[in-house]
Amino acid sequence: MGSSSVFTGFQFSDLGFLAEAAGRTLLISALAISIGTFLGCIFGWILSVTRVVGDATLGVVLDVFRSVPLIIQLILFYNFFPIIGFDLNPFAAGTVVLVFYTSALVAAVVRGGISATPSATRRAARSLGMTYWQDLRYIVWPIGLRAVLPSWAGVALGVLKDSALVSVLGYVELLRASQILITRTQEPFLILIIVGAFYFALSFPISRLTARLERTWQYD
Amino acid sequence: MTMEVAVLAMLLGVLLGLALAMVRMSGNRSVTWFAVGWIELARNTPALLQLFFFGFGLGAFGLHLSPFMIVLCGLSFNNAGYLAETFRGGFNAVPPTQLKAARSLGMTLGQSYIRIVIPQVLRVVYHPMTNQMVWSVLMSSLAMLVGYRELAGETQFLASKTYRIFEFFLVAAVIYYLMVKLILVGSRLLSWRLFRY
């Protein structure tokens, strides 16, 4: 009854376990990024319209999400519900926090994108008889999109990596899975490399692509 | 203390980041791959994973760092990767004609860099560096997962005794928030003094 009965080496089936966990990482990231971006666009638009009033209200709230460590946000939110007599599973809690965290980051980006269109250009658009919404749709949107896409991609990749923190709530995503395997197999180096390679394979091509896009857009 | 780890990691990050940026710009093939590898790994994997590497990962080779060192190494590694790209951008933003103009006045290469090029680079990288400092503070909260008792770690430790997790983390959140605001305000004040042009 040596340690070998407790600690078994890394097996092929463990790859399946990791893949499943990777799927969860992708799922929670995709949810956070899509819903968070949607909300972030709305928040960013509200901020740009309401200006000072928005900054003093919504702006302050969103700023909290950017100024408190995500890990503490997660723990706070997760432990808040038992207090009001309501149990939330780690997945739901993690998703909600990540969504708001993402939306706060996206709002800042979107706000910058809207102000990227010089007011002279917008006035020109309105002078051609465009409505407010046409101006937004045909002038501000295409100009802002170019200004914003690289930073948005940065936010999205950041959220993908930050989703690893949901592991503290016990949700078995990729990083948590690797911890479990490390404890069992005692082969941390191999497992960390596999997990690192997964994140890298996802993040690196996208960051390269956006850097390239950013460069080509600068020249025309 | 959170601040201590975050500040030390930032200082190390600046030095290492500068070195990486220089190496990367030098175009010397044999060492460039090392710098590029570091930069891309730091930027494209979760910071927590990087901490685990300095914890479990090195532990596998019998190298057991103290929790403080794990966090310091992890955060420095991460900061350096991001800052290296910031610095590279900063140097590229200063037109090469500035160096030519300085040299045409008889300044040595060293004088030209210290008096003319670097002050201009500093202005370009100042804002991103402030952001990185904020990140450094926020990331230091990850230390609680490595067992090092900085601010977040302390609260978890306390919380596990009293089971009033929520309240303690609320206090931690407020302190982090204030630290971040303090950095931003300080940085703003300093920038008014530094950059009057």
Place this chain on the structure above:
Amino acid sequence: MIEVKGVRKSFGDLEVLKGIDLVVEKGEVISVIGASGSGKSTMLYCVNALESIDSGHIIVDGVDVHSRDTNVNRLRTNIGMVFQQWNSFPHLTTLENVALAPRIVLGKSKQEALEIARKQLEHVGLVDKLDVYPSRMSGGQQQRLAIARALAMEPNYMLFDEVTSALDPELVGEVLDTLRLLSDEGMSMIVVTHEIGFARDVSDRVAYFHEGKIEELGPPSQVLDNPESQQTRKFLANVR
């Protein structure tokens, strides 16, 4: 005296200077004209050791510019240079822009350096801008600042590389007036320019560059008004 003797210079496969010979006497003003890419800027850079040369010699007041044991920093204090794109240092005020090099290169005291700077800025008509940052000044003012900055080193020679071609038309005059002032004061200068009228006014001699060679060299009345070379005639017809 600046002596340029048989200078050749290539960038990779492209030979930019194909044997340049030119002598600038003390107090002489030489204008250099020629098409874009003919090597005018490159020659100026070589005179100031900002570019190396492949063969030939450049001798300034008896000092071989490209010799191994020449102190190029000392040499450059004797040759002022002003570039097409005004290179004012954006992080320094006008006064600091001019005072910096006298202090750290010539080793003057801070007080002396500021005094020199003030004098040179007055010279180019910028006394009312001493504490202003360059970003607050027009291109013409920044270009005059660059001239004052070079003059503060008390050089014997000044090199000007198309100093008006990046300026708005209404600002060209003030910079040319400054150059004219210097030439009246007896400064030795090489002026690369596209302003033919100005070249005729101030130069003692005009050099026409064509594909890395000096095609024609002589007084303005000859080169600009009665050019011998077919190439020069063609160029002038296009410029006018």
